[in-house]
Amino acid sequence: MQQIEALSDAELSEAVRSAELWREVQEGTTPLAEFLSLLRAFEWLAPIDAKRGKAKQTKAQRALIASWLTGIYGNPVAIAAGQAKVDEAATGADAFVELLGSAREVASDERFLHWQVAFPGVWKDWDGKDRPGGFDALIGNPPWDRMRLEQVEWFALRRPEIAQATRAADRRRMMRELEEEGDPLAADFRRAFDRVAAAMRTARGGKQYPLLSGGDINLYSLFVERALALVKPEGVIGLLTPSGIASDRNAARFFRSVATTGRLRVLYDFENRRTRFDTETQSASPFFPHVHASFKFCAFIAGRSAGETPASCGFFLQDVSELEDENRRFALTRTDFLYVNPNTGTAPVFLSRHDADLAMRVYRQTPVLINRASGEPVTAWPLRYETRFHMTNDSDRFRGRKQLEEDEGAWPVADNCFDSPTGAWLPLHEGKTVQAFDHRAASIVVNPHNLRRPAQPRPATAEQHRDPAWLPRPQYWVNAAENGLRQRDWQLAFKDVTAPTNIRSMIAAIIPTAAAGNTLPLLVPEDGWALEAPDAPLDGKPRVSFLLANLNSIMFDYLARQKIHGQHLNWYIVEQLPVIAQALALDTHFGPCTAAEVIQSAVLELTYTSHDLAPFARHVGHINDVGEALPPFPWNPERRQRLMAKLDAVFFHLYGITDRDDIRHIYSTFPILERREQATHGQYLTRNLCLAYLNALTAGQPDAEPDV
Secondary structure, three states, rough: OOHHHHHOOOHHHHHHHHHHHHHHHHHHHHHHHHHHHHHHHHHHHEEEEOOOEEOOHHHHHHHHHHHHHHHOOOOHHHHOOOOOOOOOOEEEEOHHHHHHHHHHHHHHHHHHOOHEEEEHHEEEEOOOOOOOOOEEEEEEEEOOOOOOOOOOHHHHOOOOHHHOOOOEEEEEHHHHHHHHHHOOHHHHHHHHHHHHHHHHHHHOOOOOOOOOOOOOHHHHHHHHHHHHHHEEEEEEEEEEOOOOOHEEEHHHHHHHHHHHHEEEEEEEEEOOOOOEEEOOEEEOOOOOOOOOOEEEEEEEEEEEEOOOOOOEEEEEEHHHHHOOOOOOOOEEEEHHHHHHHOOOOOOOOOOOOOHHHHHHHHHHHEEEEEEOOOOOOOEOOOEEEOOOOOOOOOOHHOOOOHHHHHHHEEOOOOOOEEEEEOOEEEEOOOHHHOOOOEEEOEEEEEOOOOOOEEEEEEEEEHHHHHHOOOOOOOOOEEEEEHOOOOOEEEEEOOEEEOOEEEEOOEEEEEEEOOEEOHHHHHHHEEOOOOOOOOOOOOOOOOOOOHHHHHHHHHHHHHHHHHOOOEOOOOOOHHHOOOOOOOHHHHHEEEEEEEEEOOOOOOHHHHHOOOOOHHHHHOOOOOOOOOOOEOOOOOOOHHHHHHHHHHHHHHHHHHOOOOOOHHHHHHHOHHHHHHHHHHHHOOOOOHHHHHHHHHHHHHHOOOOOOOOO
């Protein structure tokens, strides 16, 4: 290797000599590489320890491997390289030969790379002294693949009827039938599944990936952590990875260790949607044609050692030329990351320098929902996050309408429920059916031929919305008795599936009953919700109307978008968003009314549009003389738009954002909403209404109705 590195390869003769020397290096190192590969393959064959959940070789395996290493079966390196046979007369030789065959199959399939063997000149000086580091730099584009075998994709071409099963429980049953029938496809699937499982447990069980091997492992994350370990102390890495390296919960410990210690040099976040216009193809093609247009990736550059220079950042870039714009590229210090995400230290997504300045102003004066930075959580609102039913793992509890009527002997009753000999069945609410302040936004229709997304929402019509008795059709129902649910109840929920490029990203609503899938998580108060009737005591409990309005405000959505990198609004994102303290709304007055009174009135009218939310109406004091809920409010889209614009104005006041140019800028970051309203109304009506209400509230006229 020393001779190879000394040659410049400037002339053909030197290049030929380098190739000859490299073949000699490979010949000399191959036995060692084969030996190390066999050792690693034995680790992959280790079964899972049932008590600890980790891979652990059995006593018999350890004995066979020890016999091999001590030379009982012959020269261990020669056996590994296939240059010598196992001594068949030795004790346990037959068992070792069987184990050896399995290990060689794994080593052949996985093709392990041993860095020290492949690049011997990087790790030692020629006088034999250990070097302190490794490479000067590592650059690349690692694979963006999850280390998980997807059943639907695997069976789609091999056995489509299994892939098309709408419930995971049905898919598991069909797979069991394959095994019982002795179908070779079952063995193929098991082999593929075991190989992926072995790779995952090896990544988690070793010491090479302590920070990025949790949860659903993605290959790119392992490349990132290994790259930082392979460079010198003063070395750097530059990798193209999904933007999740800076935002995902599983990557939080790693990114925090980089971003908050000064090791992050560059984070340029790109959207695959569009690049510079290509004059040859006469089109604007994405960076990666075979990757979805909304997928986000980043140029991640970091050093192994800490530095004092702030990281250069840019987000939602669509062309490299945008980095020349100083408003799109800006610096973030190590403390900036902790201000915005005190629990995880993950990266925000500021579209511009203006966004960064606005957000930092809010975070410095408004607490996040739950701050865990000091170890003991500091909670702005006493809430907990719950997911009642997992759409995959709990699918055996779900019944479609046909199953209810034919298998359970059920019949429909009020409020979209069913009764049966085994008790009541409640509709399972999903994120697809909900919009802001509206639990009746859509029914669910199923297309079994759509393998990836068979269940799709069908938006409610205006006529359906105007009927207070109409309820959307769900995909499934859940047995109330078996799952401890109450038929007459309500909960605060928000949509988990989202994107920062949607018309709105944070969407919350009150839903009837407590049956909700994991795509519609619940926010549950630790000690119950406060009654909101006019004469109800102030007992310190949270007011659901106020929190619901806060979550659906354009200001909260604007802040949420700065943290959403993927397609899910995870709880770790929500709990690090700034929320207005309830006391501030009670103490802030707009003329004769408090902010809390304005909020409660608007939320009630926006939410209570159907009979099934009568329990919610009673909770907020919308009752007659005998304690019954008054009739629901009529569905009026124009009125609803005004009420939501007024709530936006209230929360701009409470967040301390009252500069009209700042508010115009915030609304400009919702381009789909702007385009839709320009086409429908000839103006950005929501923004203009909000600005008008802002002036009316400032003037102490909360009941004013601006003519916009």
